Amino acid sequence: MTERVFSGQGLTVDVHEAASGAYRALLGSVVFGTGGLKYRRLNVDAQIERLRPSFFFEAQRDGQLAGIYAHTPVELDLDGTTIRSVYRSQLCVAEDVRGKGVARALRQASSDWLEDFAGGKPLVSWGCVEKSNAATRELLLRDGGVELGRLTSRLCY
Secondary structure, eight states, X not given: OEEEEEEETTEEEXXXXXXXXXXXXXXXXXXXXXXXXXXXXXXXXXXXXXXXXXXXXXXXXXXXXXXXXXXXXXXXXXXXXXXXXXXXXXXXXXXXGTTSSHHHHHHHHHHHHHHHHHTTSOOEEEOOOOTTOHHHHHHHHHTTOOOOOXXXXXXXO
């Protein structure tokens, strides 16, 4: 399944049921974080397999992959009530096109797609963003995202 969900501003955004080789390569090459902690993902194939089934959004500019975004349907349990949700992850943009609207186009196209996916039923859309990743946090907050809380991870061994 491939569906064109956006076309304009020199960009196209398609959604796929499988991550392409180009998607995997971009995910493994991008350095995440704009301040503080910076990291590159390792074992990309294993990370993608853990997200299955998912929907993989790919933004193209001039025939080149410019950005990606994954959405994974997940059922959440809230005090015994099942809530339909979509976990959003892996939002990233190729270094040479950052600041040119690629992340915004991915975010908007995927949000519009989620409305159709929800089919008029309630759907929670959520994700986790490293607090030092200022660019992503600013984009999501500016586009209507709401910070509901913070997770703290401590590993003792």
